[in-house]
Amino acid sequence: MEQTKELDSSRLELAASMLKAIAHPMRIAILKHLEGGKKRTVSEIHELLGIEQSTTSHHLGILRDKGVLCSQREGKNTFYYLKFNILSQIVDCLETCTCD
Template sequence: MSTLQIRLEQKALEKTAYVLKCVAHPVRISIIDLLTQRDRLTVSQLQRVLQIEQSLLSHHLTNMRDKGLVDTQREGKNVFYSLTDSTITDIISCIQSCKLFS
């Protein structure tokens, strides 16, 4: 019988928990899902699909930006949001394929 051990370093565990806490909200998961479908979207585009108040959406986007999950790029009066790391979309794939959520 092999010895059990934690296979991730403490820093990796902390970073993972930090990211998962940030995305642990249906709106934020939806934002990630939408940003996987398009490279970048404006608040207006996201709001049209999500159908939530602009202030609530901005709150979520600010939180995601502050945690490093999304980047912003201003073009004129539009601010475009994009994912900083496309591998975060693996969370969506995992959720979709997990039998617990079917």
């Protein structure tokens, strides 16, 4: 019995929760800064986006909890990065679909 390629009920739930995590302007912007396997700290993203530190941490936490990002602590810093590089496709697709 191999892994199905279809989206059954529980996989639909998981897929929706991942997508819901991404579906926020700030969090899409975060993903933009993590394309190509880049790893960034909370502070870097906090400065790049110009939003509160706690808000930044909160958004990153959501993305990690829902399986979109991974994190790895190094000293005082925590680096975040895409769990699946293929997720950039979603941002790319949105760029195409919001051209007009």
